[in-house]
Amino acid sequence: MPFRPPGSAGWRSALRRATFLGLALALISSASPALAEKPAEARKFFQQQSTEHAPLPAHNPSKHFGAPQFPRPSMQAAPAEECDPARFTGNTGAALVDEIKSAGTDCINTLFSLSGADARGAFREEQMITVANAYRDNAVDYPGDNSTSTAQLVLFLRAGYYVQYGDPGSVGEYGPELEAAVQGALDTFFGNAESGTVSDENGEVLAESVTLIDSSAENGRYLDVVERLLTAYDSSYDQYWWMVNAVNNTYTVLFRGHQFPDFVDAVHADPGVLDTLHAFASQHLDLLGTDNSFLTANAGRELARFTQDEALRAKTRPMLTDLLGKSDLTGPTAPLWVGIAEVANTHDGENCAEYGTCDLPQRLVDAVLTVEHSCGPSISILAQQLSADELSATCTSLTGQDAFFHEQVQTGGQPVADDHNDTIEVVVFDSSDDYRTYAGAIYGIDTNNGGMYLEGDPAQPDNQARFIAHEAEWQPSFEIWNLNHEYTHYLDGRFTMHGDFAAATSTPTVWWIEGIGEHISYAYRGQPYPEAVEEAGKQTYRLSELWDTTYDNADTTRTYRWGYLAVRYMFERHPAELGTVLGYYRTGDWAGAREFLTGTIGTSYDEDWSNWLAECAAGACSTP
Structure with missing residues (x-):
């Protein structure tokens, strides 16, 4: 699935193809939220193209350029449960609530894809109000686990907001009555002390409820919940996958909150969330270089995102400078440094000298991609760390593929008209984590994928086609993940598909x-x-x-x-x-x-x- 970066300047060439790892392993972007690793519970991945606020898809926040980093999900995706929409479209009131509570979360998960009459039957406003009120009543005596099926109610509401945003003509409008009902439900849930129980049993319900804050566009109302979760986090959370996700989901509330005036007003009235983010990053530097590195990196990214607000810059800049001084652009602290630098340069680039982040992409290339190698006149490699044998094996694989492709596709070896992409630059990061840390900041891409081919405009003589990949560190022997798939995109774009990605x-x-x-x-x-x-x-x-x-x-x-x-x-x-x-x-x-x-x-x-x-x-x- 492709991601289209917002703008294309200098070396940020336009995207041609991006390969998801759903076939074997999904890698999550340093710029895109998704699920943490949970072997039996990985979900399908979706891509949200618009930067305008939209509710998040099933069990998985949407992928947005510049959004917080999330961890890698499971290596195997769980199959979706069969689920008849008639169970929900054909019931109302208490019967609807009973059906939702009796269904598994995998069943509710499938409702994010409803459309047309089914979408209206399940998610019209009166249905949503019924479920929101049921969530409120359920939350009064919420026991700190999902024994009363709270997660199903929350996930149904999330699905409704998601579907209604994409298909308002079918679902109908949502108004103040639903807003009040959802506020009442969230107030009750977060007001119940059991919602803070540190366990996976509570964490699933908590994580979905935090995401519902964003789905319902209540980001400004629940800043105190965001601060509470970030402040409460300690090492006891680390053994519970869902609790880590619940904490991490607060960053999505912050990331997307900037789109809402009430959120901005709330931060202006009480900018304490900036102190909370700075404190979290400062106090959890030890997470950098571990599986939960993203928690600290995200705190820095979301703190830096407040530099888009001129009224908050005076408070935010010294905090960012402090965190940049405690980290470096290479090594285990790089996710924090690069994350802050990328976001601060996006929103406060004219002050890059104050942060020490000017010329960021080139600085990262010079510091990280230090291996240069030529496979011949048409292929060059720019890598983070490849041995001579690995470079030789890579060149052999790529150059040998040319003849195979031309024979299979019967191109005659002739490029399509007006295609000047006669060379390809192959960029290889040392690991999936390095890809997530650096590729977005250098090339302006989303990295919620297994590699990306950037075709640019092949009609321009000075265009440079490239694909960006990484070593598969989880494999027992050397392998560049999706190497031959991505190279095929280059060959296909040059010899089969006329024009650029948009045309194709x-x-x-x-x-x-x-x-x-x-x-x-x-x-x-x-x-x-x-x-x-x-x-x-x-x-x-x-x-x-x-x-x-x-x-x-x-x-x-x-x-x-x-x-x-x-x-x-x-x-x-x-x-x-x-x-x-x-x-x-x-x-x-x-x-x-x-x-x-x-x-x-x-x-x-x-x-x-x-x-x-x-x-x-x-x-x-x-x-x-």
């Missing part, structure tokens, strides 16, 4: 863009793709549905695994027709390709596709 995605082309990335990566390396084979057996999508895949309507499974299956099917069963599609793509005739796929082919291959999927699942796809 002006119609639904994601089935090909990510499908060919996966197909080439696995086939070139001679590796099977068992996760895709498993999906084939589920027969989830008709081929005609996959022509409509976009980054906005698909999860990682549909984007990558089903993209792979669609591309592999076309190569194996309909290479001539695939050649026709690519002919349109190479000339930038996106409408022509779309008409051929949805009109000429349409549903005519669906039956054969189903048969092919069955064969694939039975073993035909076990080899590349």
